[in-house]
Amino acid sequence: MKFAIVSKGDQKSNTLQQRIxxxxxEFDLQFDEEEPDIVITVGGDGTLLHAFHHYVHRINETAFVGIHTxxxxxxxxxxxxxxxxxxIHIAKTPYQIVEYPxxxxxxxxxxxxxxxxxxxxxxxTVKSGEGSLVMDVEIKGELFETFRGDGLCISTPSGSTAYNKALGGAIIHPSLPSIQVSEMASINNRVFRTIGSPLVLPQHHTCMLKPVNDVDFHITIDHxxxxxxxxxxxxxRVAEEKIRFARFRPFPFWKRVKEAFVTD
Structure with a gap:
């Protein structure tokens, strides 16, 4: 099996990278940064996001596992x-592949x-380069609303615990193939009106954003x-591709949510 290791870049992570x-x-696994079967990230979720985008062209061949420092x-x-x-798990144990939307x-x-x-x-995320964002929001080819406000965030179930949560969006289990549209400080008064709530769209629904004004846009794709x-x-929309994680033990989603946001 071929492997690669992506480090956060700090001393602790780099030292672990070299040890791994x-x-x-020593177990006769092949180090291959070009075509790895498994990528081990050392750092945090941001490190894994960087690794994913680096190996996105190998999305169907490469699995990820992360160590947090x-x-x-x-x-x-x-x-x-x-x-x-x-x-030892990587070298000796067949791993389970878990796929997220x-x-x-x-x-x-x-x-x-x-x-x-x-x-x-x-x-x-989508924001205007100047002033408020003004976008027609279409769902399944039909105009749903004209959004006015700071911006829009479209998240995956995995990303529902990130920026989406800070915007008041729902936390969605990653086994549900869906996307969520959350507003950033929408303008709502007697003249302008938006739904004012996050929208969860299933796999077969597409969200189309169409600019009303000819302005530049700031768009983020993860980092x-x-x-x-x-x-x-x-x-x-929900992509046909999925990210692949190598699982060697249970990693319950709701336990992670509890430990991240509820447990002291």
Missing amino acids: KTYLQ GHLGFFADWVPEEVEKLV LLEVTVRYLDDMDEQKYLAVNEC LFLLQKKVKSIQC
């Missing part, structure tokens, strides 16, 4: 004290530029920041 590499090579993450469930245990974002343009497609593990000009539409 040495251990796995800080606070407990939603993706990184192993701790540094368990490195030897994890190494992804968000597909397609940006289309007014000029002759080719459309751009992106995959997000957590979310996509990636994109400045977009001449945007015709932004299409969001």
Whole structure:
């Protein structure tokens, strides 16, 4: 089996990275940063997001497992004290593949530029480059509302515990293939009106955002920041692809939620 290791870059994570590499090579596993079967991330959820986007072209061949060197993450469930245990699992134990839904974002343009497609593990956010964001929101090809406000966040079930939660969105179990649309400070008065609640869309529903004004947009795809000009539409839907995690033991979602937000 071929493996790669992505480190957060701090001294603690880099030291663990080298230890894991040495251990796995002693088990005759092949270090391969180009075409790994499994990618071990050392750091936190942000490190895993970076690793995913680095290997997104191998989404159907590569699985991820994370070690957190800080606070407990939603993706990184192993701790540094368990490195030897994890190494033995990777070298000796067939692992279970757990797949989580992804968000597909397609940006289309007014000029002759080719459309751009992106995959997000957590979310996509859309904000105006100047003033309030004004967007027609279509669901399944029908106009649902004209949004006015600071911005919109479209999240995956995995990302429902991230920025989406801070916006008052619901926490959704990652076994449900869906996306969630949450508002950022919408303008609601006698003239302008939005739904004012997060929307959860199933796999077969598409959300289309169409600009009302010709302005630049700030779009994020997880940690990636994109400045977009001449945007015709932004299409969001559940992706056909999924992120693959290598599981060697149970990692209950609701237990993670409790430990992250409820337990002292």
